[in-house]
Amino acid sequence: MEAATVLALTPTQRSLWWGAIIGGFVIVVAVAALLTILVALVHRIDTRVVMVRDTLRAAAANTADTALIGKTAEGVDAVLAEGLQHHLFLGRVLDKVRS
Incomplete structure (x- = not known):
């Protein structure tokens, strides 16, 4: 049998290894923290990109x-013009609107 070789470290080497x-x-x-x-x-960012896309x-x-x-808008103008014509007509008939 061969004798086992024992490696001894000085206190400085041991401190350096632990360091x-x-x-x-x-x-x-x-x-790991930075990757997390x-x-x-x-x-x-992915969630907000989806929100912006939506x-x-x-x-x-x-x-x-x-x-x-x-x-x-043209239809509304036509309806308003027609309503004004009715208003003027009824006003003349009832003598309440003078033009």
Whole structure:
């Protein structure tokens, strides 16, 4: 049987190894925290992009019939003109409106 080789570390070497291990652990935890924050922000951005897309689609749907505004205005003007004619006629007949 061969004798087992024992490696002895000086107190300085032992402190350096523990410092490296703890430093590595801190770095791993920091990277994990930053990646978690990144994933949360990407999820929030994705959700808000969907909200903006839906809002733009709703705006497009709301303004799809704007071409009818002119025709509707013409119809309203015609109805108002007809109502004015009736008002004037009835006023003359009843002698309440003088033109």
